[in-house]
Structure formats: structure tokens, C-alpha cells
Amino acid sequence: MINLFGYRLSWAQLAWFGHRASGLGVLLFLFLHIVETSTVLLGPEVYDFTQTFYQNLPAKLGEVMLMAALVYHSLNGLRVIAMDFWPSLTVYYRPLTYGVIGATVVAMIPLGIIMTRGYLPWG
Amino acid sequence: MPMDVQLRIRRYNPEADDEPHWEEYEVEAEPTDRVLDLLHQVKWYQDGTLTFRRSCAHGVCGSDAMLINGRNRLACEYLVKDAGTSITVEAIRGMAVVKDLLVDMEPFWESYKAVKPYLVNDELPADGKERRQSQADRERYEDTSRCILCAACTTSCPVFWSDQSYVGPAAIVNAHRFIVDSRDQAKEERLEIMADPDGVWRCRTTFNCVEACPRDIKITRAILEVTSEIGKAGIR
Ligand code: SF4
Numbered sequence A: 001m002i003n004l005f006g007y008r009l010s011w012a013q014l015a016w017f018g019h020r021a022s023g024l025g026v027l028l029f030l031f032l033h034i035v036e037t038s039t040v041l042l043g044p045e046v047y048d049f050t051q052t053f054y055q056n057l058p059a060k061l062g063e064v065m066l067m068a069a070l071v072y073h074s075l076n077g078l079r080v081i082a083m084d085f086w087p088s089l090t091v092y093y094r095p096l097t098y099g100v101i102g103a104t105v106v107a108m109i110p111l112g113i114i115m116t117r118g119y120l121p122w123g
Numbered sequence B: 001m002p003m004d005v006q007l008r009i010r011r012y013n014p015e016a017d018d019e020p021h022w023e024e025y026e027v028e029a030e031p032t033d034r035v036l037d038l039l040h041q042v043k044w045y046q047d048g049t050l051t052f053r054r055s056c057a058h059g060v061c062g063s064d065a066m067l068i069n070g071r072n073r074l075a076c077e078y079l080v081k082d083a084g085t086s087i088t089v090e091a092i093r094g095m096a097v098v099k100d101l102l103v104d105m106e107p108f109w110e111s112y113k114a115v116k117p118y119l120v121n122d123e124l125p126a127d128g129k130e131r132r133q134s135q136a137d138r139e140r141y142e143d144t145s146r147c148i149l150c151a152a153c154t155t156s157c158p159v160f161w162s163d164q165s166y167v168g169p170a171a172i173v174n175a176h177r178f179i180v181d182s183r184d185q186a187k188e189e190r191l192e193i194m195a196d197p198d199g200v201w202r203c204r205t206t207f208n209c210v211e212a213c214p215r216d217i218k219i220t221r222a223i224l225e226v227t228s229e230i231g232k233a234g235i236r
């Protein structure tokens, strides 16, 4: 039993927390991305240099995390929007929540492999 | 077969304690006993100063919602065989503790009263006797009319924990009860109240309320039905 703020954590509450965390994570990356891309204004050498920061395994894994955050945030966002339009859907909040979490995991398996293929033994 | 249960209760007496603290009690219980029975055992035979609220003891009056084993429930409905042999009991969250498990429900009643939880209709019924409605119209508020005002939902909501000015699920459920009642004439007024910044828009669909409700009311559905009524009425 996991407790958050001393209250038993349910999957639906975790889904909401994950939505916030992934949204914030993507926003932070966006800022980083703006800064990094704007170095192009300082000339091609500077820009090429900043791009080398992404050419290593930890950065790749970070990108995989970013992708997971994007996939989860979009799918969960669709769930929330769908419930807004059809309130009766809320009755199925459990299967819908599990569905979103499961679909994120399933989608990330091929995506993760494709994104990190340069580092895989057969890549 | 009786079993030994370890009962941990978060106690607080504002006249004597600076901080709430945990106290442990050993009680003997049958698996079919309710957590309320354990609290009675403590109060009647071990420590008469333990304070909590209960009335009907059968899940009807809604006075004994507590945070039991990390989740809001009615102490009179939660059985030892489901709760296990180690049980923690706290007062519900987000309300001022008067003593031990007893909280000040006044703000909760204020939010409840704010939604005008009564039928408003100044016209005489067409036949002078009764206001009829179709079965389908009656069905619309069947679910939300079952609320016992226990506050388990409102005090399980993370939005309410962080800001008690949110009217909370219980008040919305009771607003819904009349908003979708075809005989009622104060729908607009209630929708205006619900559209307030501290109203229905603060719901973040975490479903803690739904999981906590002892009557299995589809609270989030009611909340989102109210938001869509606000939309249809063109209220901003
Ligand atoms: S909606 Fe359910 S949890 Fe909330 S006050 Fe009513 S009965 Fe209690």
C-alpha cells in the first residue's frame, strides 16, 4: 500500500499526478530546447557543439523519458477530455486509467528500442 | 474466532496537546466486528476520553466518516476481517479537529447550504396537488439523492486538502440533485454558484471521492454533468 500525503494512493490519483509531472517535464524540456536551438544565432560551430550534448546514452535515455511523458500526457489528456464530453464514461474510470497506463507502456517498447538503437548490442 | 487487533488512533486534545500524536490500543475482536465496535471497546473499557462521532451505527446517518487504514470510510461499515489486525484511525482531512476523531463540520455545512439543497418552485402544481415527472426525469437524480452527507468524499479530495475554499464533491452532488430535477426552478441560480472559481471547475478528476463514497455514488459523473449544464446554460 503506497501512501501519498498519508492517503492511500489509487491508480486514478496516480494518473492525475503523472499528468502533472509529465506536463511539467515536457514544459521544462521545451525551455531547454529553446535555449539550445537559439545557440544557432551564435553561429554554426556553437550550435553543432551544443548538439554534441545529446550524443550520449544518458541524454538518449532522457529523450526516451521525454517521449514517454509526451505519449502518456497525450493519451491521458484524451481520457480527461473524453470524460468531459461524456460524463457517463467516468463510470469506467478504472479500466480507462489502466488502459492509458498500459497503452503508454506498450507504445514505449518499440519507441524505446527505435530511439536507443544506436546503443543496443545489435544496433 | 476472536482475534487480537492493534488499533492505532491519532489523538489530539487542543486543550492539552501542542501536536496530535498516535496512541496504540490492543483490542479483542471478531472478524465480523466493525471498526466502530473497536472504538467503542476503547472508549467504554480502556480510555473514556477518546472522542468520536457516531449515531446510527448502520451506515445511514453519515456521522462517522474517518480516515481508516489510509482511506476515508464509515467506521460503522468497515469490518475487521477487511481491515486486518493492524488498523490506523485518523480524523478526516482538511477540517479543524475539535478533539481526536471529531472534526468541526461547520464549513462543510456552509458549502452544503450554499447550493440551496431544497426544491425551489413557487408555482402551484398543474392539478393543484402534486408535481409529476416522468420516470426518466426521476432517474436523473436517483444516484445523487442517496447522499448521506458523511463528508468522506470532500475530505478525500486533494484539491480540498490544498484549499478548503473549494465547495467540494459533497456540495456538488447535492447541487446536482436539484439541478437535474425537472420540477425545480432554481437551476440557473445553482449553476451560477457552481460556476464560481471555487466551484465545480476545480475538480481534477482524481476519483478519490468516488473511491471513498460509502454509497457508491458516481460523484465525478455528477460533477461533470454539472459542468456540462453550465456550458449548456451559457454561464461564464
Ligand atoms: S457523496 Fe458519498 S461520500 Fe460524499 S457526502 Fe455523500 S454519501 Fe458521503
Ligand code: FES
Pocket (backbone or CB within 6 Å): B053, B054, B055, B056, B057, B058, B059, B060, B061, B062, B063, B064, B065, B074, B075, B076, B077
Ligand atoms: S454511525 Fe451513522 S453512518 Fe456510521
